Amino acid sequence: MSTSSGMFHRHRAMAESYGADAERYDRARTSFPPALIDAITSSAPATAVDVGCGTGVVARLLQETGCQVLGVEPDERSATYARSRGLDVEVSTFEAWDPAGRLFDAVVAGRTWHWIDPLAGAAKAATALRPGGRLTIFWNASETPSELAQAFLEINRRMFPENTTLLKNSTSTFESCTRSVTKAGDNIREAGGFAEPDFLRFDWERTYTRDEWLDVLPTLSAYTRLPSGRREELLAAMGDAVDTYGGSFPMRYATLAVAATRTGG
Numbered sequence: 001m002s003t004s005s006g007m008f009h010r011h012r013a014m015a016e017s018y019g020a021d022a023e024r025y026d027r028a029r030t031s032f033p034p035a036l037i038d039a040i041t042s043s044a045p046a047t048a049v050d051v052g053c054g055t056g057v058v059a060r061l062l063q064e065t066g067c068q069v070l071g072v073e074p075d076e077r078s079a080t081y082a083r084s085r086g087l088d089v090e091v092s093t094f095e096a097w098d099p100a101g102r103l104f105d106a107v108v109a110g111r112t113w114h115w116i117d118p119l120a121g122a123a124k125a126a127t128a129l130r131p132g133g134r135l136t137i138f139w140n141a142s143e144t145p146s147e148l149a150q151a152f153l154e155i156n157r158r159m160f161p162e163n164t165t166l167l168k169n170s171t172s173t174f175e176s177c178t179r180s181v182t183k184a185g186d187n188i189r190e191a192g193g194f195a196e197p198d199f200l201r202f203d204w205e206r207t208y209t210r211d212e213w214l215d216v217l218p219t220l221s222a223y224t225r226l227p228s229g230r231r232e233e234l235l236a237a238m239g240d241a242v243d244t245y246g247g248s249f250p251m252r253y254a255t256l257a258v259a260a261t262r263t264g265g
Contacts, residue, residue, distance in 0.1 A: 021218065022081035026055035028215040030140055032110060035202045036255050040136050041065045045105030049128055051094045051121070052112030056082035062108070063087075070104070072097045095120040103130040113137045113184055122184075122191035129262035135194065137184045138257035141177035148249050151241040159234060166222040177256050185258045194260035202255040210242040213249075 045067050050059040053071030055078055062069050063086070071089035073079040079089040090097065094109075094116050107125040109116070125135045144152060149171035156163070156170045169176055185197040208216070214235050217223055223234060242249060 048106035126193035
């Protein structure tokens, strides 16, 4: 499926497909660096809303700092899993969610903002934040070592030739994530109610074994809804590529974020 970068929020079925294997998603998906959490909590927020909280990956990182977190998640399966891990979750899309007069110190969205109507999302965040509260939107950009990236690209080109977004992101997502963060900043300005956004970057690296990477792949949006036969074909090909590379590989990451402070008296 090919989806233009500005239209992801219109594809609800894809956005809500992660809950089909919530335990795997929680176990396998890459987390976020401590420096990002330090930046979010530098103003010592007592309360936060986690937009599209999924299984609660970001929420738990914030809870560990003493912040009280409310998750907003459209998929009941992911919400159920997050509740089992101790998170309070309200089931709703963020655009339709009702803060019911509550004001929070922080609103965060970790790799979920592209599933949300950007202007409506920024406006909703403004209604949920107290003056001085912070909205922080972020994604993990990744870059695979060049030789292995080329092998991944060839696999995707053979199996999913019509998915132009997947093919473009097969080797690196730095360009698409930079574009997403820039657009989120533009939408925050357009929605109003916020000071000028700040743009942040945190570089880090993670090494994946073959099995760890094969655990990640079914949680990626391009692959979450594959029928079992196609999924096994994909995993076999990707596993062979990692084996040929040496059985493990380092993935270069940068967490790219935009943050803005709610204005008002």
